[in-house]
Amino acid sequence: MSAKIRTLLVDDEPLAVRGLKIRLDPYEDIEIVGSAANGRDAVKQIKELKPDLVFLDIQMPGFDGFAVMRSLIGETEMPIVIFVTAFDQYALEAFKAHALDYLMKPVEEERLAEAIVRVREAMAQRLAVEQTAKLMELLDNMDNPPKEALTAILEAPVETRDDRFDPHLRIKDRGHITIVPVSEVDYIDAAGDYMCIHVGEKTHILREKMKQMERRLDPKIFQRIHRSTIVNLERVKEVRPHSNGECFLTLLSGKELKVSRSYKDVLGRFL
Structure with a gap:
């Protein structure tokens, strides 16, 4: 050898x-x-x-x-x-x-x-x-x-990524592991004890609770906009306020997500 x-x-x-x-x-x-x-x-x-x-x-x-x-x-x-x-x-x-x-x-x-x-x-x-x-x-x-x-x-000091947050997610499915860079995630929504990880046209399913998922992601990039939804702020293309106090986000993929009134402070990220 x-x-x-x-x-x-x-x-x-x-x-x-x-x-x-x-x-x-x-x-x-x-x-x-x-x-x-x-x-x-x-x-x-x-x-x-x-x-x-x-x-x-x-x-x-x-x-x-x-x-x-x-x-x-x-x-x-x-x-x-x-x-x-x-x-x-x-x-x-x-x-x-x-x-x-x-x-x-x-x-x-x-x-x-x-x-x-x-x-x-x-x-x-x-x-x-x-x-x-x-x-x-x-x-x-x-x-x-x-x-x-x-x-x-x-x-000189160098700025580095905060190592407390995961750079990728490992999705296990029937013996296979898919590695998904968090930077490619558009948004995540909850379905009971499962997280639906949306990446472009693909959706990966991960058994995890919302609170656990939030702790894994950098809050400067990923923000909760609904009790069951986390969005990648870098994937937001357009912000559209609604008269009832809610707001809608249009992602680069074309997907539209609602920001509930309970999480309207997240809009400050776009101002």
Whole structure:
């Protein structure tokens, strides 16, 4: 059995990380040792975990993929880097010879397979050091902020998701488990001791009570609008007041939901 390629995934989009994990799952020699949602955390994990391979998103707010690489200049143990980017072909020409490979978003399975082959070859032929040296030379010659500025950014506090709330829901159905990202949920309504999770045209059934569900969801995003309904505020397209004191919300999907008078304070979220 071939040696494991210890791999770190870096992207500020949780869905992008999850998608890449799914696509990498069939590769038995790829061992995902961690993921980072921002550049500062990426630098920390690269130094601590010392991965063999990093899939590095370029376009991250504040501290992008290039800044991550610049901040690692001088490190003795550097990973192989595969850029993941939404840049167009013209922009890619500036650096594609300086990284082992690059993948365009959305990542295609065929291109990912090609990249993994290149990683294996690079490790087998001990080309990783040479490739990294070329990349560092490129970044060092770019018009970049001084090392002191990079250090200040690395040490600055970073805003992270509140880990008290679930990023996804696991729906069990006849031995199968469906993982539903909460960001994709339109609304949730109660049917006795069951929750109906509405995602687009699909409805998932979860055995749970309303109070339990409320505790699992970030109240900045999910709000109760009726004694039996929770709505994802980010999915609301239109607010329509009614003369009797009630209000109706139209979601991006076209679904219309009623806000009862008992929960009318939720309307302040839209003002």
